[in-house]
Amino acid sequence: MFTKQELIEFCDNARKNYLDHISIDCVVFGFHEGQLRVLTLKMKNEESWYLPGGFMLKEEPIEMAANRILKERTGLDEIFLQQFQVFGDPNRSRPHRDMYKDILPASENWFTNRFLTIGYYALVDFVNVNPTPDNHSENCAWYDLTDLPDLKLDHALILKTALDTLRLQLNYQPIGYNLMPKEFTMPELQKLYETILDKKLDRRNFQRRMLGFGILNRSEEPRKGGAHKAPYLYSFDLENYQNALKEGLKGGW
Amino acid sequence: MFTKQELIEFCDNARKNYLDHISIDCVVFGFHEGQLRVLTLKMKNEESWYLPGGFMLKEEPIEMAANRILKERTGLDEIFLQQFQVFGDPNRSRPHRDMYKDILPASENWFTNRFLTIGYYALVDFVNVNPTPDNHSENCAWYDLTDLPDLKLDHALILKTALDTLRLQLNYQPIGYNLMPKEFTMPELQKLYETILDKKLDRRNFQRRMLGFGILNRSEEPRKGGAHKAPYLYSFDLENYQNALKEGLKGGW
DNA sequence: TACTATTGTGTTCAAAATACACCATATTAT
DNA sequence: ATAATATGGTGTATTTTGAACACAATAGTA
Numbered sequence: 283m284f285t286k287q288e289l290i291e292f293c294d295n296a297r298k299n300y301l302d303h304i305s306i307d308c309v310v311f312g313f314h315e316g317q318l319r320v321l322t323l324k325m326k327n328e329e330s331w332y333l334p335g336g337f338m339l340k341e342e343p344i345e346m347a348a349n350r351i352l353k354e355r356t357g358l359d360e361i362f363l364q365q366f367q368v369f370g371d372p373n374r375s376r377p378h379r380d381m382y383k384d385i386l387p388a389s390e391n392w393f394t395n396r397f398l399t400i401g402y403y404a405l406v407d408f409v410n411v412n413p414t415p416d417n418h419s420e421n422c423a424w425y426d427l428t429d430l431p432d433l434k435l436d437h438a439l440i441l442k443t444a445l446d447t448l449r450l451q452l453n454y455q456p457i458g459y460n461l462m463p464k465e466f467t468m469p470e471l472q473k474l475y476e477t478i479l480d481k482k483l484d485r486r487n488f489q490r491r492m493l494g495f496g497i498l499n500r501s502e503e504p505r506k507g508g509a510h511k512a513p514y515l516y517s518f519d520l521e522n523y524q525n526a527l528k529e530g531l532k533g534g535w
Numbered sequence: 536m537f538t539k540q541e542l543i544e545f546c547d548n549a550r551k552n553y554l555d556h557i558s559i560d561c562v563v564f565g566f567h568e569g570q571l572r573v574l575t576l577k578m579k580n581e582e583s584w585y586l587p588g589g590f591m592l593k594e595e596p597i598e599m600a601a602n603r604i605l606k607e608r609t610g611l612d613e614i615f616l617q618q619f620q621v622f623g624d625p626n627r628s629r630p631h632r633d634m635y636k637d638i639l640p641a642s643e644n645w646f647t648n649r650f651l652t653i654g655y656y657a658l659v660d661f662v663n664v665n666p667t668p669d670n671h672s673e674n675c676a677w678y679d680l681t682d683l684p685d686l687k688l689d690h691a692l693i694l695k696t697a698l699d700t701l702r703l704q705l706n707y708q709p710i711g712y713n714l715m716p717k718e719f720t721m722p723e724l725q726k727l728y729e730t731i732l733d734k735k736l737d738r739r740n741f742q743r744r745m746l747g748f749g750i751l752n753r754s755e756e757p758r759k760g761g762a763h764k765a766p767y768l769y770s771f772d773l774e775n776y777q778n779a780l781k782e783g784l785k786g787g788w
Numbered sequence: 789t790a791c792t793a794t795t796g797t798g799t800t801c802a803a804a805a806t807a808c809a810c811c812a813t814a815t816t817a818t
Numbered sequence: 819a820t821a822a823t824a825t826g827g828t829g830t831a832t833t834t835t836g837a838a839c840a841c842a843a844t845a846g847t848a
Contacts, residue, residue, distance in 0.1 A: 763825035
C-alpha cells in the first residue's frame, strides 16, 4: 500500500509514461521436484498478495511490456510468456478504490482508474530463478497451488483461468522447454505432467506417447551417480518443439 | 473517413463516453450452403474495408461491449462472441494517423491515439442475419475468405489469427450452435466442418464421431420435400453442448 | 551376494480412427 | 410405370492408437 506521498509521485510518473486503462498480470508457474507453485508478491504495508503485474509504456509492444514488467517486479528475465485472456470487469479494482478513497480523491488517483488487465502465464524451474521484489513489494514468494494466500483484486480468478488454460494446452502443445533443465530424464518430465494435471500417468505409455511427438533427443550418456539404474537423458529438439507449438501436437480432424 | 467536422464531434463524444486506448474488433464468420465468409464494413468516403469494431464505454464489461458494438455496427444481435487475442502493436493505427495528420493535429485527435484491440470471433448463419451498416459505414458485405478485399490497419492479421484459432478449436470444442439452423441434417453439419477446415471428410466416419460426442439429438421426422432421400434432422442438445464447451470434447491425457 | 528401488522395454487387449460397400428413398427422365 | 440418378442411412474389415500390465537391467545397499 502506498503512502499518500508515494501515491502522488507514482501517479505523476504514471500519467507521463504509462498507457491508461491497461495493465498486465503474469501467472508464473514454477516447478521443481514435483512441486507446482505460483509466484506472488506481497505489497509493502498491506496484508495482501498479488500476481506480479504492472503497466504498459505508452509506445511499448504488449509482449515487451509483459517481459519488462515481470523482470522489473521479480528479476525474472527471458521467460517465455503466453497471453491467455483479458480481464476487464468494471469492478475488478474496487478493492483498490476503497483502500485509497480517503487518501486521494479518485479524480486524482490514476492508480484506481479502471484497468483491463492482459493475462500472461509462464512456466519456469523455480530453483533456476531468483525472484527479487521491487520497491513496491516487500516479498516474493512461491506458493503451493493447494495452499494459496488471499490474492487481491481478481487475481485468484486470473490464476485459476491460467491453470485451466495450461491444462487444456497440454493436450495440443508441447510444454516444458522453459521449465526443465537442458537435460532431463523421462521420469522427470513425466513428473511435470503429473503435477500440472494433478493425476498419475502410466510410465510406459507416457514415454511412448512423448517420444511419438518427435520433440525429444536422447543423449548417448545416461545420467550417472544417482542411486539405482542410470536413466537416459533427454533434451528438447528446439526446431521440432517450435514447430509443434505452431502446428499443434495431433490434429483432430 | 470522417470529415473534419465529423471527426471533431466524434472525438468530443468519445472522450466523454469511451475508455481510451482500448477497442474491440469482431471477426464474424458466416456460413451458408458451403460458403464461409467474413463480415466486413466499408467506411464512407474511404476505399477500404474493416472488421466491425468499436470502442468500450467507460464502465462497460468487455463482453457486453463486444456485443453492443457488433449490434450497433451491423445489426447482429445475440451472437455468441469468443475472445481470442489482444493486438497491440504500437504502429497498428499508423494508417489512421497518416490519413488524418493534415486534418486534425494528433494531440486533438482521440481517434488516432494508440489502441489495443481485443479480438472476438463468432460464427453465424449468414442468411439468418441481416447486417445493416451504421452511420460511419457505407456498406456491410460478406466476403469469401479466398477473395478478401484489402483490410485496413492490422485487420487482415486479426482475421487470420481468428481463423487459425477457430480451426484449432474445432479439435477440442463443439461448434455450430450459433451457425446452424435449429434443425439441420448431418451432411449440412459436415459441410460446415469441411468448409472451415478446407478439407473433405468421410461421411460415415464424420457421423459416427459426431454422434459419439453426445451433443446431438435426432428428430423423429426426417426432412421432407427435398430432392432425393429424406435425411434425418438433428438439433444440438444444449446442456451437453454447453458442457462440452467447458470440458472439451476428448481429453488428451 | 541377495535385496531393493528405479528405469528400460516390451506385449496384450480394447477402443477409436480409417477405408470402403451396400441398401433405401425421393425425384426425374423415358 | 419404370429405370436412372443423386443423395442419405447404416455396416464391416483393417489399421492405428490408447490402456493395462509384466519382466528384464542396473546401481546402490544390507
